[in-house]
Every structure is written in structure tokens, then in C-alpha cells.
Amino acid sequence: xxxxxxxxxxxxKIKREIVDNEKLLSLQKSKNIxxxxxxxxxxxxxxxxxxxxxxxxxxxxxxxxxxxxxxINISDALExxxxxxxxxxxxxFLKTINYSFSNSKPIKEELIRFKIDHSVKSFLEISxxxxxxxxxxxxISLLLNETKDIKxxxxxxxxYPIFLLVSFIISIFIIFLFVVPNFKTIFAQTQxxxxxxxxxxxxxxDFFLNNTAFILLIPVIVIFLIWILYKTSxxxxxxxxxxxxxxxxxxxxxxxxxxxxxxxxxxxxxQKSQYEFHRAFESSKLLVKNKYLLDKIHNIDNLLQNGKxxxxxxxxxxxxxxxxxxxxxxxxxxxxxxxxxxxIKKIYKNRFDDSVNFxxxxxxxxFLLLMAGLTIFIVIAIFTPIWxxxxxxx
Numbered sequence: 001x002x003x004x005x006x007x008x009x010x011x012x013k014i015k016r017e018i019v020d021n022e023k024l025l026s027l028q029k030s031k032n033i034x035x036x037x038x039x040x041x042x043x044x045x046x047x048x049x050x051x052x053x054x055x056x057x058x059x060x061x062x063x064x065x066x067x068x069x070x071x072i073n074i075s076d077a078l079e080x081x082x083x084x085x086x087x088x089x090x091x092x093f094l095k096t097i098n099y100s101f102s103n104s105k106p107i108k109e110e111l112i113r114f115k116i117d118h119s120v121k122s123f124l125e126i127s128x129x130x131x132x133x134x135x136x137x138x139x140i141s142l143l144l145n146e147t148k149d150i151k152x153x154x155x156x157x158x159x160y161p162i163f164l165l166v167s168f169i170i171s172i173f174i175i176f177l178f179v180v181p182n183f184k185t186i187f188a189q190t191q192x193x194x195x196x197x198x199x200x201x202x203x204x205x206d207f208f209l210n211n212t213a214f215i216l217l218i219p220v221i222v223i224f225l226i227w228i229l230y231k232t233s234x235x236x237x238x239x240x241x242x243x244x245x246x247x248x249x250x251x252x253x254x255x256x257x258x259x260x261x262x263x264x265x266x267x268x269x270x271q272k273s274q275y276e277f278h279r280a281f282e283s284s285k286l287l288v289k290n291k292y293l294l295d296k297i298h299n300i301d302n303l304l305q306n307g308k309x310x311x312x313x314x315x316x317x318x319x320x321x322x323x324x325x326x327x328x329x330x331x332x333x334x335x336x337x338x339x340x341x342x343x344i345k346k347i348y349k350n351r352f353d354d355s356v357n358f359x360x361x362x363x364x365x366x367f368l369l370l371m372a373g374l375t376i377f378i379v380i381a382i383f384t385p386i387w388x389x390x391x392x393x394x
Contacts, residue, residue, distance in 0.1 A: 007035040049115035050089050057120060058144035060090070065141040068134040074101055101128065119143055119262065122286040126266065129283070135269045143262065150356060160364065164371050172208075175378065180205045183382055194385055201381035234291075242292035250359055255290075257352035260320075262287050263297075264345040271338045278304050293319075310337075323347065 007016045060081060067077035078098040085091050093114055100107040107124045120140055127136035184202060194202075208215070229236045245259075246252055263284050270280030282301060288294045296317040303313035311329040314320050320328075324344055331340030 008033045050113055051115040052089055052093055054117055054144055054148060056090060057116060058148055061137060061141040061144060065138050068137055074133055118289055119287055125286055126283050135272055139265060139269050164367055168371050176205045176208050197377060197381040198385050238291045241290045245290055245292050254355045257348050257355060259293055261345060261348040261352055264341055264348060268341045268345055271341060277337050
């Protein structure tokens with residue numbers, strides 16, 4: 001938690017005290033504050049980020065949204081939430097937001113020690129710079145709830161296939177460790193040529209037993225190295241972001257639609273707060289983490305600053321389809337951008353929902369076919385030689 005050096009006057013005397021956010025708010029209400037200085041400190045490597053789950057965040061912003069719609073001001077609403085919470089992490093989070101809003105401190109800097117959804121931090125930053133806090137809090141609540149529903153539907157869809165996959169992997173271990181070695185002895189005694197499926201199974205068993213450690217470690221090492229490179233190399237992280245945004249079948253489309261939905265959601269909110277389109281578009285950059293998409297947005301921003309039209313700027317980056325471009329052109333020509341942005345947001349939301357539903361429908365049959373195919377292969381590989389040996393005996 002940040003510490004502050006506070007100089008204040010009490011009973012005719014000048015006093016100085018080192019306080020945290022909570023004590024600072026209390027002093028500001030009760031004392032004559034003369035000076036506030038933030039105590040700079042060296043980063044403590046033993047200090048861990050405070051993680052707050054999206055489910056808890058969703059509930060917090062849902063309640064905050066309801067209170068703001070009831071015309072309770074942001075400070076009072078946060079105080080109500082603080083008084084109704086017992087979790088120290090949540091209380092600390094709410095007090096930090098309250099302190100930042102009350103004292104016009106940059107909220108992203110204040111929330112740096114919290115490990116929370118990037119979108120929440122970005123929307124709070126937009127809220128701090130916006131005239132309409134209520135709309136931004138509503139947007140945070142909406143995004144968190146939609147993200148929760150998406151994850152819930154996705155996990156529900158893949159739970160049964162994952163159960164099948166885990167069961168199959170356990171079965172493979174049992175077959176390779178106990179079943180195949182016994183049949184291997186029988187197969188070695190026969191003079192007949194073994195079927196191809198059986199040869200593949202035996203070769204797989206040898207490879208599996210001799211390289212189990214590598215099979216388990218290699219994926220972990222590869223993922224770790226990719227993560228390190230992503231964090232340390234801008235070129236590599238840009239390449240990965242571009243690959244994920246454009247190239248991965250089905251997944252890239254889902255990712256695109258969700259990012260574009262968030263982008264136009266922010267623009268719509270800012271326009272409702274009476275911001276002109278370019279200013280609203282600038283604010284939307286705060287929500288984007290993908291470096292490839294962020295580069296495209298910067299290009300659009302530069303073109304708009306240089307006096308280019310909206311339709312020209314969006315068409316130039318070549319990431320938006322004809323329907324969206326036509327709507328932007330219509331909005332620009334007819335001076336009805338607020339209406340067209342709302343329609344574009346709906347289009348991307350519907351596309352995102354349709355893509356998620358499509359991939360959920362695909363997952364279960366694909367997993368079932370895969371499991372069934374592998375099971376049939378193992379059965380054929382083991383029992384075909386036995387049937388052939390039985391035929392020879394008869």
C-alpha cells in the first residue's frame with residue numbers, strides 16, 4: 001500500500017505524519033491539510049500482487065452500477081460497498097479506487113499492485129477522465145458479466161470432452177505399463193508378421209516408456225520459453241499477437257470480434273458523454289493489449305490527426321470488413337456516427353456470440369470422434385494378431 005507524508009495543522013501546531021490511503025482519507029475529512037507528499041519506495045520483491053477474481057469484480061461493479069443509477073455519487077457508493085465487505089483485499093481495492101477518484105490521482109498507478117482484469121483498469125482510467133462515470137461503470141459491469149457467461153458456457157461445453165480426454169490418458173498409461181508388455185511377450189513368440197497397427201502400437205509403447213520425462217517436460221519448457229520471449233522481445237510479442245489475431249483458425253475470429261466489440265463499446269460510451277469521435281476513438285486505445293491491433297489503431301489515429309476522413313482512415317488499415325466500413329461512411333456523411341457506432345457494436349457482439357456457439361458445438365463431437373478413433377486403433381492393434389494366431393491354431 002502506498003504511504004504518504006502529510007503535514008497538517010492541529011490546535012495551532014504544525015504536525016507531520018506518515019499514513020496510508022485509508023488514514024489519508026480520514027485526515028482529509030477531519031484536519032486542515034497543508035501538504036501531501038507520496039513516499040517513494042524501492043520495489044519490494046517479496047511483495048505479491050493482490051489478486052481479485054473476476055467473479056468478485058463482477059459483483060462489485062454490478063452493485064456499484066445499481067447505486068450510481070439510483071443517483072448516489074461515486075464516493076458515497078464506494079463507501080457503502082466498503083462498509084458491506086469483509087474481505088481485506090476487496091476493501092483495500094475499493095479504498096484505493098475511492099482515494100484515486102477523490103484526490104484525482106492516476107488510477108492505473110494506484111491500482112498497479114492489484115492483479116485484476118486489464119479491461120477494468122482501463123475503463124476506470126477512462127471513467128476518471130470522463131464526464132459520465134455512470135456509463136463507464138455500467139460498461140465494466142456489462143463486460144465482466146459477459147466474460148463470465150462466455151467462460152461458463154465454454155467450460156460447460158468442454159467439461160465432458162476433458163473428462164473423456166483425462167480418462168483416455170489414464171487408460172493409455174495403464175495400457176502401456178501393464179497390458180502391452182504382456183501382449184508383447186506373446187507377439188514376440190509368434191512367427192507371423194505383425195499387422196501395421198500392432199507395430200505402430202509397440203513402437204509407441206517403446207517411445208513412451210523411454211521418453212516419458214521428455215514428453216511431460218518439453219511442452220512445459222516450450223511454453224515457458226515462449227512466455228519469456230513474449231515478455232522480453234517486442235518483435236516476438238508483436239509476431240505472436242499478429243499470429244493470434246489473424247492466423248489461428250476460428251479462434252482468431254472470436255478474438256477479433258471480442259476486441260472490436262470492446263473498442264466500439266468504449267467509443268459509444270464516450271460519444272454518449274458528448275465527446276467527439278476522434279477523442280472517443282483515442283480513449284478506446286486504453287482497452288487494447290494486442291500489439292498488432294494497437295499498431296493499427298495508432299495508424300488510424302495518426303491519419304485522423306492529419307485531417308483524413310474516418311472512412312479513409314479505417315479503410316487504410318485493412319482490418320475492418322465492408323459492412324462496418326459502409327456503416328462508418330454512412331455515419332460520417334449523415335452526421336449520425338453515434339447511431340452507426342451503436343449498430344457496429346451490436347454487429348460485433350452478435351458475431352462474437354455466434355462464433356462462440358459454433359466452436360462450442362464443434363468441440364464435443366470432435367473430442368468424441370478422436371477418443372473413439374484412438375480406442376478402435378488400440379483394440380485393432382492388440383486383437384488382430386490374437387485373431388490371426390487363433391486362425392493358425394485351428
